[in-house]
Amino acid sequence: MEPWPTTRSPCARSSLLVLLAVWWGGLAPVPATADRAPAPDVLTFRLAGDVQATRSLAEVTATKGGKALRVFEPYEEDFATFTAVPLNAVLDSVYGKTWRSRDEVLLTCRDGYQPSFPVSRLLAYDAWLAVGREDAERFSILKLERGERVRVDLSPIYLVWDNAADAELRAQGDYGWPYQLVGIDLIDARKRFPRMTPPSGSSTQVESGFEAFRMHCTRCHKMNGEGGGIGPELNWPTNPTDYRDVAWLRQWIDDPASLVAVARMPRLNVKLKERSTIIDDVIAYLSAMAKHKVDPSSRAGDGS
Ligand code: HEC
Structure with a gap:
């Protein structure tokens, strides 16, 4: 398992599925994803591996402070507007304020891919959980892969950063932007x-x-x-x-x-x-x- 999303995309293995959905100039309908298990609309929160809570997509969406958030989307390499809720508020509701003194955030994507970053990143920059797209019909992106546009499903949740007015954050590209998010764990980086x-x-x-x-x-x-x-x-x-x-x-x-x-x-x-x-x-x-x-x-x- 690759610990870091560097040259690979997060959830890279899902690109096999994505290949079925190559974008033909935006006209072709994307094939039904019958070969994929239905996405669990549930986010699981853990502390050092132990489940603390689960939240349905509806519960996440109802988090206070939700809004339409315009970001520079690093896979499409263009601006996109998402329906999003502040991640730190979600973490407060699950863990109380104590999560801030934890060490490392470990994320789990639907296909099992697990990127991570230090908790301090959440204190330095504003992370949001996107639950839908405001400027498009579908909760997906048209990702640039070797010059081709490939449609990638983002559901149930896409972790995005408020980078529209932050050149430094934008320069970090897709680091810390996992899609198809299903789990959040607070872990000790020493173990990882x-x-x-x-x-x-x-x-x-x-x-x-x-x-x-x-x-x-x-x-x-x-x-x-x-x-x-x-x-x-x-x-x-x-x-x-x-x-x-x-x-x-x-x-x-x-x-x-x-x-x-x-x-x-x-x-x-x-x-x-x-x-x-x-x-x-x-x-x-x-x-x-x-x-x-x-x-x-x-x-x-x-x-x-
Ligand atoms: C975006 C990618 C990226 C980041 C972030 C990054 N580096 Fe580098 N680093 C490189 C590359 C690429 C090289 C090879 C030299 C080059 O092409 O610039 C390099 C080279 C180095 C070297 C070798 C220099 C030499 O010639 O001996 C050191 C030391 C180094 N980096 C330290 C760091 C440290 C410390 C940080 C964090 C504060 C960091 N880098 C962050 C990409 C990065």
């Missing part, structure tokens, strides 16, 4: 990413750096084999702190283009509060991990 976890007894700065790394870096980078594959692995067999000094790394994370004209890595969100502390924390985390290399091909998740 044992190889990415710093050794026990690490300083609070290293721990903060671990969280910042999950928030800003793992969608593109692997650490001991865990994470996304757009950028290079950052620990095995070499860690950038093995061959770069701190000043260089600070400048790289701050603004890669200031060092490499054609850098593909984006600069760390310039609007972040305490941005330079975050950069220091991430570098502290990288340095700690340099002494904690785990061969990704080894079986043990924890090399300590």
